[in-house]
Amino acid sequence: MPSPSPPVLPISEHEDEIVAAVDTNPVVVVIGETGSGKSTQLSQILHRRGYTRRGAIAVTQPRRVAAVSVSRRVAQELGVPLGDEVGYAIRFEDRTSERTCIKYLTDGVLLRESLSNPDLKQYSVIILDEAHERSLNTDILLGLMKRLVKDRASDLKVLITSATLDGLKVSEFFSGCPVLNIPGTLFPVEKFYSTERPTNYIESSLRTAIDIHAKEPPGDVLIFMTGKDDIDKMVSKLEERIQNLEEGSCMDALVLPLHGSLPPELQVRVFAPAPPNCRRFIVATNVAETSLTVDGVVFVIDCGYVKQRQYNPSSGMYSLDVVQISRVQADQRAGRAGRTRPGKCYRLYPMSIYQKEFLEATVPEIQRSSLAGSVLYLKSLNLPDINILKFDFLDPPSRESLEDALRQLYLIDAIDENGQITDVGRIMAELPLEPSLSRTLIEANELGCLSQALTVAAILSAEITLRSTRSKDMEGKRKRQELPDGSGWGDHIQLLQIFESWDQTGYDPRWCSDHDLQVRGMKLSKDVRNQLCQIIQKIAKGAPIFCTGR
Numbered sequence: 099m100p101s102p103s104p105p106v107l108p109i110s111e112h113e114d115e116i117v118a119a120v121d122t123n124p125v126v127v128v129i130g131e132t133g134s135g136k137s138t139q140l141s142q143i144l145h146r147r148g149y150t151r152r153g154a155i156a157v158t159q160p161r162r163v164a165a166v167s168v169s170r171r172v173a174q175e176l177g178v179p180l181g182d183e184v185g186y187a188i189r190f191e192d193r194t195s196e197r198t199c200i201k202y203l204t205d206g207v208l209l210r211e212s213l214s215n216p217d218l219k220q221y222s223v224i225i226l227d228e229a230h231e232r233s234l235n236t237d238i239l240l241g242l243m244k245r246l247v248k249d250r251a252s253d254l255k256v257l258i259t260s261a262t263l264d265g266l267k268v269s270e271f272f273s274g275c276p277v278l279n280i281p282g283t284l285f286p287v288e289k290f291y292s293t294e295r296p297t298n299y300i301e302s303s304l305r306t307a308i309d310i311h312a313k314e315p316p317g318d319v320l321i322f323m324t325g326k327d328d329i330d331k332m333v334s335k336l337e338e339r340i341q342n343l344e345e346g347s348c349m350d351a352l353v354l355p356l357h358g359s360l361p362p363e364l365q366v367r368v369f370a371p372a373p374p375n376c377r378r379f380i381v382a383t384n385v386a387e388t389s390l391t392v393d394g395v396v397f398v399i400d401c402g403y404v405k406q407r408q409y410n411p412s413s414g415m416y417s418l419d420v421v422q423i424s425r426v427q428a429d430q431r432a433g434r435a436g437r438t439r440p441g442k443c444y445r446l447y448p449m450s451i452y453q454k455e456f457l458e459a460t461v462p463e464i465q466r467s468s469l470a471g472s473v474l475y476l477k478s479l480n481l482p483d484i485n486i487l488k489f490d491f492l493d494p495p496s497r498e499s500l501e502d503a504l505r506q507l508y509l510i511d512a513i514d515e516n517g518q519i520t521d522v523g524r525i526m527a528e529l530p531l532e533p534s535l536s537r538t539l540i541e542a543n544e545l546g547c548l549s550q551a552l553t554v555a556a557i558l559s560a561e562i563t564l565r566s567t568r569s570k571d572m573e574g575k576r577k578r579q580e581l582p583d584g585s586g587w588g589d590h591i592q593l594l595q596i597f598e599s600w601d602q603t604g605y606d607p608r609w610c611s612d613h614d615l616q617v618r619g620m621k622l623s624k625d626v627r628n629q630l631c632q633i634i635q636k637i638a639k640g641a642p643i644f645c646t647g648r
């Protein structure tokens with residue numbers, strides 16, 4: 099496989115400085131613009147400088163798509179097959195081997211590894227990447243690293259990297275560790291505001307995109323949308339409008355979606371260079387804000403919204419809401435236009451909204467999540483002297499949300515009235531699922547319906563949409579067959595019935611397409627189900643709580 103020569107990125111230009119800091123300090127914070135090479139170069143630098151002789155380098159990512167994409171890139175730069183020296187591990191998918199010495203993994207997977215191996219001895223370096231995302235799991239890891247660097251003072255290096263994070267705050271958290279600010283080259287980005295909020299931001303983005311295409315010189319366009327549905331809509335409408343443009347009036351165009359649930363082979367398309375005389379439109383979620391850098395972007399269209407998961411403690415439920423972005427996010431999005439030359443950012447909202455309505459920074463996930471899973475995790479670590487209510491957090495969650503978590507865990511018997519983790523709680527912590535789902539499996543086992551519950555849990559936690567996007571052609575419509583409807587027992591039973599019908603066909607992919615279901619999503623559920631089965635079988639050996647088998 100030809101390996102492209104590694105680009106000279108700001109991080110690489112400061113190699114000596116970085117290595118000197120890491121050599122002499124247990125914890126180093128590295129701050130550098132998005133695209134400066136933090137995710138792809140730091141691990142390679144430390145590998146070159148011998149840090150992988152004593153153990154592997156772990157690089158955490160809050161997003162699965164970033165773990166996969168960045169590891170793929172690093173393997174390519176080093177000219178090795180993915181899964182050998184360079185690999186990745188995300189929930190339900192491990193692409194590493196004994197040879198792996200640079201391992202990209204989600205922060206959740208690293209937390210899980212530390213359950214069975216609290217010292218994380220296999221690693222000589224742990225890089226908490228994208229710390230500015232302030233994902234719940236990265237925040238927990240920050241607290242754990244603070245303990246770990248004391249226990250492993252002689253043989254562990256921790257790096258914390260960020261595009262925007264307040265370096266001083268993290269440095270204070272780690273008793274004054276050095277902060278390296280890597281200057282990047284960011285060209286000026288001219289910002290244009292709408293006079294008012296559009297009633298339909300898809301329509302408004304479309305118009306702006308076509309306008310750019312018709313009037314602006316070459317340069318790719320990055321369009322921020324909130325989620326997959328918007329992106330799909332936007333992609334097909336934009337393609338349609340481009341086709342309707344007068345022949346020869348504009349250069350060629352290529353419209354590409356980019357989001358976390360895109361199959362990997364489609365994700366990589368955005369990293370391939372554009373064909374000559376062709377403008378690319380990349381329609382993305384906020385994965386393109388800081389996690390993935392797409393080269394060639396000169397124009398950015400920012401709808402000003404993001405999809406965010408929030409927890410409502412009074413109902414005990416999560417909701418996925420479209421909310422306004424923060425000013426930090428808006429500036430990150432605009433910055434994507436200025437990586438290679440001066441760019442333009444079209445904000446589909448008035449400046450007054452940016453100034454007065456947007457929050458300064460995004461609320462860290464830890465302050466808008468259920469902490470039941472994290473608290474159960476911390477309890478199962480058996481750390482000495484740990485008091486959850488006093489755990490060392492960079493930004494502590496509210497006392498109410500910690501108490502809410504303890505109450506939830508008590509209600510499902512994961513902890514007892516003294517707050518001690520129970521046997522059931524320990525089993526739950528071993529399952530890579532939300533505590534309530536883990537508890538469901540244990541209960542189902544007692545009621546003799548573990549197999550069915552596993553199916554439902556697998557579909558729910560594969561986080562996929564089973565329905566494929568409606569095909570436009572009438573042929574398809576005629577052939578589409580009715581799905582099981584849950585017989586009045588609700589969504590979960592419907593999911594179970596769907597899976598069981600598919601099972602009866604011997605997992606025939608044609609059955610999925612005939613029923614308008616995404617083959618990939620269905621296969622993933624099957625795969626996740628198998629993995630959950632294996633994990634349960636392993637647990638059952640140690641704790642006879644589970645009787646496995648159908």
Ligand code: ADP
Nearest residue numbers: 132133134135136137138139167171369391393
């Ligand atoms: P940072 O983490 O500092 O934001 P990265 O290390 O992700 O920066 O990216 C550095 C450079 O590598 C960018 O120019 C980016 O476009 C390129 N790059 C990153 N991932 C890939 C990939 N999968 N394919 C091609 N180029 C990539």
Ligand code: MG
Nearest residue numbers: 136137388389
């Ligand atoms: Mg990065």
